[in-house]
Amino acid sequence: MSTAGPSAAAPHTVPRLVIAAPASGSGKTTVATGLIAAYAGRGLTVSPHKVGPDYIDPGYHALAAGRPGRNLDAYLCGPERIAPLFLHGAAGADLAVVEGVMGLYDGAAGQGELASTAQVAKVLRAPVVLVVDASSQSRSVAALVHGFASWDPEVRLAGVILNKLGSERHEELLREALDESGVPVLGALRRSPDAGTPSRHLGLVPAAERRAGAVASVA
Template identity: 75%
Template sequence: MVTPRLVIAAPSSGSGKTTVATGLIAALRARGLEVSPHKVGPDYIDPGYHSLAAGRPGRNLDPWLAGEGRIAPLFLHGAAGADVAVIEGVMGLFDGQGDTGFASTAHVAELLAAPVVLVVDAARQSRSVAALVHGFATFEPGVRLGGVVLNRVGSDRHEELCRSALESTGVPVLGVIRRDDAVVNPSRHLGLIPAAERGPEAVRTVERLGELVARSCDLDALLRLAATAPPLPGPAWNPADHVMPVDGDPVVAVAGGAAFTFSYAEHVELLRAAGADVAVFDPLRDEALPDGTAALLIGGGFPEVHAAELAANEPMRDAVAAFRGPIAAECAGLLYLCEELDDRRMCGLVPGRARMASRLTLGYREAVAVAPSLLTRAGERFRGHEFHRTTLAGGPQEPLFRWRDGADGFGSDRITASYLHLHWAGHPEAAQRLVSSSRSPSVLR
């Protein structure tokens, strides 16, 4: 079965991709369609809004983190049972890893043989829109630009000028969105505030975006364009093909709640395929770990925003500090496990004190594990991503990971903690090792 699909791209960040993608997902769902939402790149925040709009998990498609050959299988896995898929791009259409196009929106569009809709911020231009669209339509022959959505159009006359200019490009206008400050999502130091932190307000935002796109875009034309995507060869990704289930249904407790919102859906799927009974807990609100917890997974998020509340929940901090099973932690999890975060006491399982910094640390990393730990073996290579605005002082003397211009991480036979975000579809051994170690924590294999 072919899943109709569209890639929502833009010339640059800030053009309105998330507005259009989230609104389109919501508008199509309001029509009664089952929509599969996807995001190019390592972004955790946009998929939260996509998930809210679609009523099913938002998933990431990142050739750097998961591997180029897994993009189509991961898409087929995530889109199973959907009537249509909407894939939001990252940055500008052709912006990839370093100075290449690898892992760009265009790269993923080609891997999925998906038509592209370009969201153009038309503010402060009119005829020049045609030159921009012509360039994007012809820059890479393998990318099929199927339409344009004009964003931030100021008036009927402005729309008329842009439409007239675009006739020469042969690229159809599939939507025109007027300036509307009422649908702007609130941001802070790492981008949009996650939907999980905004509660009912996020739901209302998504509803408004759906209404905006429904009245501003030609949904029928967008669906016709999506239906031009051809079948994808090969089977869907299946987590059961990459891990071996252990006996006993060990409970793996996964941190959630407002402070720990960064996760990939495939992580939990791999844990379950490896035999785990996954239980979600909230370090902000819960005072004890789930019954029978045999391992912990503490992923990314915004602990710095909730540091006072995390510190105040002493019963949970004590429970984590006293836990003797395996713990996998990344970024926010690392901060929660360290001694202090912005002078507030944390769990104290990892040496070091973390503080907010003025500079954002962001980018892909090709890391080598220099020592064994819960999830790593010495000499293994991992492709990951850093995304934080904190620093850790007084940390471990010997870092767990090294890469070309940096080092990071703490490791022991039962802990792996690092700023490095991994996508476990690209490293399924991480799920296997966490679950297997929950049965025999001292074994490194």
């Protein structure tokens, strides 16, 4: 599962993390945009990035960061271009937040890890934070996280953010289960009708079409 190419050996001096998930709809965009807004609110210059060609999510990233969101698409550009594109986009930033696409290991159909979030994370040598929709799970979440953490040893899973929790007790059960996995819980978010972003058949509703709501969601 190794990612070959000169980019894998390139120096990366910008602090960075990748926000990934087991599947689409887990809350990657909500968490990534929230982190970008939180860092920017502390006076840091944040460089936002999105794995793949998606132009909608970067619109929310840009609102939160106050600078353009940039794509990292290994399918269109080739894996060897990911590091240079990242460094160019992150020039002058204090840190970078990279939002993944689909599930962590999902790439171009029939082409292995190509264009997956995992591949980009390995090329950038970036730690991965896994956002897990735990709304219908308790102890099983540990098996899920263990699988993602162990599938590819070159992917560095730094921790988990538990999303869509039902109660304090639910959170306690999940944390107890994950203690056995050895993967730290970095945060937990409750279910909320105000959280998340409206979607339709092609994905999220673009920020430009709901600017007032989009601005409020990242404030």
